[in-house]
Amino acid sequence: xxxxxxxxxxxxxxxxxxxxxxxxxxxxxxxxGVHPMRLExxxxxGLYEVRAELPGVDPAEDIxxxxxxxxxxxRAERAQADEATGRSEFRYGSFARTVELPAxxxxxxxxxxxxxxxxxxxxxxxxxxxxEIRVEIIETILVxxxxxxxxxxxxxxxxxxxxxxxxxEDAVTVSTxxxxxxxxxxxxxxxRSEN
Numbered sequence: 001x002x003x004x005x006x007x008x009x010x011x012x013x014x015x016x017x018x019x020x021x022x023x024x025x026x027x028x029x030x031x032x033g034v035h036p037m038r039l040e041x042x043x044x045x046g047l048y049e050v051r052a053e054l055p056g057v058d059p060a061e062d063i064x065x066x067x068x069x070x071x072x073x074x075r076a077e078r079a080q081a082d083e084a085t086g087r088s089e090f091r092y093g094s095f096a097r098t099v100e101l102p103a104x105x106x107x108x109x110x111x112x113x114x115x116x117x118x119x120x121x122x123x124x125x126x127x128x129x130x131x132e133i134r135v136e137i138i139e140t141i142l143v144x145x146x147x148x149x150x151x152x153x154x155x156x157x158x159x160x161x162x163x164x165x166x167x168x169e170d171a172v173t174v175s176t177x178x179x180x181x182x183x184x185x186x187x188x189x190x191x192r193s194e195n
Contacts, residue, residue, distance in 0.1 A: 037074065037095040048102050048123040050074070054095070055117030065112045065121055070105070072121060073098040 038053045054076050057063060064075040076095040080088075101107070106124040113120050 037076065037097045039074075039097055039099070041099065043102065043125070046125050048105060048125050050099060050121045050123075052076075052097065052119045052121075053117065054078075054114070054119050056090070059114035059119070063112075063114065063119060065110075065119075067101070067107050067110060070101050070107075071098050072101055072110075072123070074119065074121070076119075 039050060041048065041050045043049075050072060052074050054063060057076050057078050062077045062079075064073075066073045066075070074095075074097050078090075078092050078095070080092045101123060102125055104125045106126050109124050111122045113122075
């Protein structure tokens, strides 16, 4: 069974944004989850780009971009500079978003650039469609010794002498792939003992 991972989302993110500006209801903010981060993504000319709005953060200290198991996660932390009194509509604390990377994304060649409050993560996409590989099927049939006793009783003794050192087993292999082959192995000792 294949496990499906779905990124968690805050409950009613639009309502969370409305509550952020209301000083009397800010205590309810933890109920709605981590602060949402506004994203946009585009896919063009073999490149998947994710842009995140992250104004007022230090990219070297406060932003983390992680790729794992086909998912891209952006985390950021914005700390409040001072404890001044007054009204603030800015969001402080932790921000996080996770997006699924498209099929064929080259996870080893991802770049991230922070410019004027916007983080742009570029992911090359090497192949839009997964390739198809045909696999050859080989069928092996093991046959009991009694089925072939009559067929081998008439063979020359010369063939029997060459095979004296072989193992005592009978096997038939049928290949249904390209260049189908039929192979038969018989022990010379068993053929002589049946005569």
